[in-house]
Amino acid sequence: MAPLLDCLIVGGGPAGLTAAIYLARFHLALRIVDAGDSRAALIPLTRNHAGYPGGISGRELLRRMREQAAEFGAEVISGTIERIEWQGSAFSADLGGRALQARTILLATGVVNNRPDLAPSLHDHALARGLIRYCPICDGYEVTDKNVGVLGTHSHGCNEAIFLRMFTKNVTLIAPDSLHDLSPTERERLGGLNVRIVDGPCATLRVEHDAIVVPTPAGNIPFDTLYPALGSRIRSELAIALGARVSPDGCLLVDPHQRTSIPGLYAAGDVSKGLDQISHAMGEAGVAATTIRNDLAENGPLAR
Numbered sequence: 001m002a003p004l005l006d007c008l009i010v011g012g013g014p015a016g017l018t019a020a021i022y023l024a025r026f027h028l029a030l031r032i033v034d035a036g037d038s039r040a041a042l043i044p045l046t047r048n049h050a051g052y053p054g055g056i057s058g059r060e061l062l063r064r065m066r067e068q069a070a071e072f073g074a075e076v077i078s079g080t081i082e083r084i085e086w087q088g089s090a091f092s093a094d095l096g097g098r099a100l101q102a103r104t105i106l107l108a109t110g111v112v113n114n115r116p117d118l119a120p121s122l123h124d125h126a127l128a129r130g131l132i133r134y135c136p137i138c139d140g141y142e143v144t145d146k147n148v149g150v151l152g153t154h155s156h157g158c159n160e161a162i163f164l165r166m167f168t169k170n171v172t173l174i175a176p177d178s179l180h181d182l183s184p185t186e187r188e189r190l191g192g193l194n195v196r197i198v199d200g201p202c203a204t205l206r207v208e209h210d211a212i213v214v215p216t217p218a219g220n221i222p223f224d225t226l227y228p229a230l231g232s233r234i235r236s237e238l239a240i241a242l243g244a245r246v247s248p249d250g251c252l253l254v255d256p257h258q259r260t261s262i263p264g265l266y267a268a269g270d271v272s273k274g275l276d277q278i279s280h281a282m283g284e285a286g287v288a289a290t291t292i293r294n295d296l297a298e299n300g301p302l303a304r
């Protein structure tokens with residue numbers, strides 16, 4: 001019979017690994033299960049994450065965090081948690097047919113960006129070269145005074161284009177699938193900032209020399225960088241199946257201590273409503289781990 005864990009952490013990105021470091025250092029029994037596709041692993045070089053002058057790649061950051069967690073005995077199990085059930089006194093999580101029992105669960109499962117129409121290998125090549133970027137808060141600085149496209153429409157595309165105007169005068173908003181769906185107010189705001197508005201539908205993107213090319217009905221438009229603003233899939237389905245409350249876009253709603261609406265179930269990082277940033281994921285995970293420790297102690301002191 002598998003031991004009853006104090007906490008099962010689902011997801012080994014910046015949030016899950018931070019929580020693991022805290023919980024292991026509280027001498028709690030934990031496991032981390034990770035499916036291996038952290039958004040952080042896609043970051044060629046993060047320059048806004050404090051403490052790393054010159055920047056650090058997302059993969060190297062994750063490697064260091066795993067190493068740090070392992071120093072305190074927290075190791076990552078590769079795999080996917082497919083289902084979680086409450087069984088009266090503990091949760092049971094299904095890891096490929098194997099049941100993990102835990103008194104609490106921290107979901108740190110992140111989100112997945114919706115991608116533009118581009119072969120996966122070409123997408124990854126463009127991402128590594130900075131021809132495609134996903135996070136203006138993270139790397140808008142790197143496109144200062146460059147020729148930037150935003151692939152999107154509605155308020156999401158509009159807001160991203162306006163955000164990017166603080167870095168460059170040269171911003172074009174392109175509708176991916178059809179004509180733009182923008183309100184008169186949004187068109188006025190974009191026009192006031194000289195953001196060019198181009199209707200879709202767009203054909204498959206291309207990389208040509210140092211440019212990413214967007215084929216539109218108005219012609220092929222080359223950019224130094226393209227930001228897809230196509231939304232994300234929030235990986236909150238395990239919690240939704242348990243009945244947890246989510247925002248309209250599917251992010252888990254948590255209290256100020258990272259508790260979801262399900263007792264014993266906590267969330268941290270991109271999967272919970274907040275700023276999708278490494279620092280925020282780490283901060284939420286520190287709060288979640290300390291809350292988990294304190295909530296467990298409510299049922300009896302944690303003493304050695």
Ligand SMILES: Cc1cc2nc3c(=O)[nH]c(=O)nc-3n(C[C@H](O)[C@H](O)[C@H](O)COP(=O)(O)OP(=O)(O)OC[C@H]3O[C@@H](n4cnc5c(N)ncnc54)[C@H](O)[C@@H]3O)c2cc1C
Binds near residue numbers: 033082110139235281
């Ligand atoms: C291209 C790009 C550049 C970025 N640049 C920056 C930057 O410069 N600075 C910055 O602060 N942020 C940046 N970000 C955002 C940053 O990557 C995220 O905010 C951060 O990774 C969130 O951490 P997380 O732990 O919440 O989720 P993630 O890092 O996405 O980790 C979630 C983990 O959970 C696992 N998982 C999901 N479901 C399951 C399951 N059922 N069972 C087991 N495991 C599961 C996944 O495999 C994944 O490994 C960038 C993002 C992208 C895409």
